Amino acid sequence: MTSSDAISDAQDAAKRNLWLHFTRMSAYEDSDVPVIVRGSGAYVYDQHGKRYLDGLSGLFVSQVGHGRIEIAEAGARQAAELAYFPLWSYAHPKAIELAARLADLAPGDLNRVFFTTSGSEAVESAWKLAKQYFKLTGEPGRYKVLSRDIAYHGTSMGALAVTGLADIKHPFEPLVPGGVRVPNTNFYRAPGFVAGDEVDFGEWAAEEIERTILREGPQSVAAIFLEPVQNSGGCFPPPPGYFQRVREICDEYGVLLVSDEVICAFGRLGYYFGAQRYEYQPDIITFAKGVTSGYSPLGGMLVSDKLMEPFNAGTATFLHGVTFAGHPVSCAVALANLDIFEKEDLLGNVRANEAAFRSTLEKLYDLPIVGDVRGAGYFYGIEMVKDKVTRETFTDEESERLLRGFLSQALFDAGLVCRADDRGDPVIQLAPPLICGQEHFDEIEQILRSVLSEAWTRL
Ligand SMILES: Cc1ncc(COP(=O)(O)O)c(C=O)c1O
Numbered sequence: 484m485t486s487s488d489a490i491s492d493a494q495d496a497a498k499r500n501l502w503l504h505f506t507r508m509s510a511y512e513d514s515d516v517p518v519i520v521r522g523s524g525a526y527v528y529d530q531h532g533k534r535y536l537d538g539l540s541g542l543f544v545s546q547v548g549h550g551r552i553e554i555a556e557a558g559a560r561q562a563a564e565l566a567y568f569p570l571w572s573y574a575h576p577k578a579i580e581l582a583a584r585l586a587d588l589a590p591g592d593l594n595r596v597f598f599t600t601s602g603s604e605a606v607e608s609a610w611k612l613a614k615q616y617f618k619l620t621g622e623p624g625r626y627k628v629l630s631r632d633i634a635y636h637g638t639s640m641g642a643l644a645v646t647g648l649a650d651i652k653h654p655f656e657p658l659v660p661g662g663v664r665v666p667n668t669n670f671y672r673a674p675g676f677v678a679g680d681e682v683d684f685g686e687w688a689a690e691e692i693e694r695t696i697l698r699e700g701p702q703s704v705a706a707i708f709l710e711p712v713q714n715s716g717g718c719f720p721p722p723p724g725y726f727q728r729v730r731e732i733c734d735e736y737g738v739l740l741v742s743d744e745v746i747c748a749f750g751r752l753g754y755y756f757g758a759q760r761y762e763y764q765p766d767i768i769t770f771a772k773g774v775t776s777g778y779s780p781l782g783g784m785l786v787s788d789k790l791m792e793p794f795n796a797g798t799a800t801f802l803h804g805v806t807f808a809g810h811p812v813s814c815a816v817a818l819a820n821l822d823i824f825e826k827e828d829l830l831g832n833v834r835a836n837e838a839a840f841r842s843t844l845e846k847l848y849d850l851p852i853v854g855d856v857r858g859a860g861y862f863y864g865i866e867m868v869k870d871k872v873t874r875e876t877f878t879d880e881e882s883e884r885l886l887r888g889f890l891s892q893a894l895f896d897a898g899l900v901c902r903a904d905d906r907g908d909p910v911i912q913l914a915p916p917l918i919c920g921q922e923h924f925d926e927i928e929q930i931l932r933s934v935l936s937e938a939w940t941r942l
Contacts, residue, residue: 546820548917604808606639711744711757717907851871
């Protein structure tokens, strides 16, 4: 069989047998499914050998970049020694070592690690822990969870009830009861009465959380889930003082603060955890993605001593678990991944270069379609608008034509993996591997400049 026959067979099988996630499969009736076959550093390669800059780290995952042999070897060694054993009643050395290392890196008294295999499971676990914790501590009425408009917290039924994106929830209703929305921190779209000042805006957004707790009844609210920088909607950083005020409100009403760091942990914002960058102390941190840089799946939650305490006595048991959580190969891979963070000072690299990343992206402000460039660390969103002065956004039809009809494919064809997303207002999302530097920022800027200029002429 020639290599072009093999490529064509793989295309046929991809179309016949594979179901892509969050993908309109009909889009591939008349075009090829993109097939990525290998990666090296900040780049990935398709089946034809074409190179792409991985401007999204896969899906906010590949912190150390692709093709790291030492991580692959750590996984292979572990598989040969002990491929699998459950964390149900047993421990294994790599889970112990990783839990201790994460506890060392985490802020404050987040000393206990409950592993999962994914971010959705981590969110699910945090909600279940909050519910059972309150049952054990004499407040059985607390079951509700607050989260922000348009925020994404995963797709399993519990996590979906925490997610704030109406469109991806509707087909699965009725959902787990208890999900309640509060405003997000999109300053670009702030309500008029607080649009002039970021501190006022942050205060208002935090006070909305208090008002919501009071409206729902404090004795019914278990937890609030917040990302340090909200991904969905296009990177909303917290206004100054926001998290400090939220912490006070949570303390006042006995609500647990969950920092959902499935994206923001492990260097994305230049710190091991986003809570460290913004100087707040969560009760739980949920993580996944970057903990292994994707060399093997792993997620989990870091829990405070306070939350663990009722589970340390007598017959108390957290009645929850999944087969592959804390998989030995994934734990070995995570340790090798964290070794690279240390050896190459990746947090230092992000902190040293984040201003350059921002200013390179801000050059795009001279394009009429670029309304807002926002984010932190190596995590940015570019909001596209029809009118920069009025900030008018696109109609659904224009958005469909622009994002799905042109931009996504054009950016990929031009050699950039990123995400054109219209779950909120239309944005392009960028999250390059943490090894990137100025030459990668320039490449991203040049591709965006050319494709966004073309997009404007098609409107
Ligand atoms: C903040 C946040 N929470 C939870 C999830 C769900 O993670 P997973 O896709 O691993 O289930 C994601 C995924 O992108 C996320 O960004």
